[in-house]
């Protein structure tokens with residue numbers, strides 16, 4: 001059996017680790033990972049890197065040791081399409097790749113207004129920040145969800161004018177409890193980040209961000225942290241997809257239409273919010289069910305715990321948190337976040353932690 005993993009997302013790191021630890025007869029005869037980068041990036045640590053509080057390596061997971069331990073082959077390429085009926089993956093620069101079993105973890109990308117830079121792929125974000133002339137104007141972050149707010153706080157640590165945070169909804173951190181939002185607004189104020197709500201950005205043009213009724217000028221770079229669309233377009237693949245084009249998975253993380261396709265993370269519709277924590281938690285279930293599918297055993301349905309911890313670094317050595325509706329903040333919360341993020345990276349970067 002040839003198992004192909006598309007994308008080095010968080011869940012697939014666990015799949016590789018799982019097969020590295022499994023007895024040889026429990027794994028696939030051939031295991032292939034298709035992903036364009038030699039390093040996976042752990043997003044939880046990215047704001048700390050952008051703020052200069054953490055070295056770039058704090059967010060990097062080199063794939064070579066994981067691939068070698070799992071006996072997997074790496075195809076350095078992008079998946080560009082899928083013919084699920086013929087079990088063929090289309091690749092950017094390589095011939096089509098046949099599979100017996102396929103797992104998808106290619107993540108999602110922001111919806112990007114013209115002229116703005118998407119927060120991911122990360123390589124584009126890091127290049128845009130490296131090329132930025134601080135004298136050229138402000139950096140604007142579009143989308144004040146958890147990721148956008150934390151990124152704006154991180155950017156405030158960098159040289160140059162204070163960043164700007166824009167949100168289409170009436171509040172920053174829309175949908176999160178008011179006490180948590182109040183803590184975040186205080187942190188934004190302390191960091192000198194100005195924000196504007198009810199401002200759906202339409203485009204960045206000539207140094208100005210345009211909304212339906214007004215514009216905001218002196219913007220050198222606008223980073224989009226808004227909405228999600230699949231990183232891999234699977235609408236013509238034959239897989240059952242939701243209205244936004246995300247392939248629908250069942251409770252066992254198997255495609256609702258094709259029994260030889262599995263998937264997890266932001267790139268699939270599995271009835272979960274789009275956040276790394278769910279991709280991480282899905283990892284062991286996905287790995288176990290891929291093993292079961294290889295062995296022809298019944299799959300194990302997943303009933304995810306619905307609570308997730310949110311920790312946002314303020315860029316000042318503190319973090320704001322939310323757990324079961326209770327908000328909190330402090331330097332201890334930042335140390336906790338660093339420990340959790342570091343543990344994840346160490347687990348997959350081959351530095352030993354189980």
Ligand SMILES: Cc1cc2nc3c(=O)[nH]c(=O)nc-3n(C[C@H](O)[C@H](O)[C@H](O)COP(=O)(O)OP(=O)(O)OC[C@H]3O[C@@H](n4cnc5c(N)ncnc54)[C@H](O)[C@@H]3O)c2cc1C
Pocket residue numbers: 006007008009010011012034035036037040041043044045046047077078079080105106107108119120147148150151225231232264265266267274275276277278279311
């Ligand atoms: C600044 C920021 C901070 C965040 N912080 C947190 C946090 O603290 N906690 C949290 O829960 N969530 C956080 N998130 C959200 C989190 O990043 C995502 O939910 C998470 O990365 C989704 O994981 P994933 O496994 O679905 O895919 P990803 O991590 O996006 O990985 C997808 C992989 O697939 C590869 N890929 C993409 N397209 C293709 C293709 N066509 N062919 C082959 N490979 C492809 C990519 O290169 C990548 O390796 C943050 C997001 C941002 C932007």
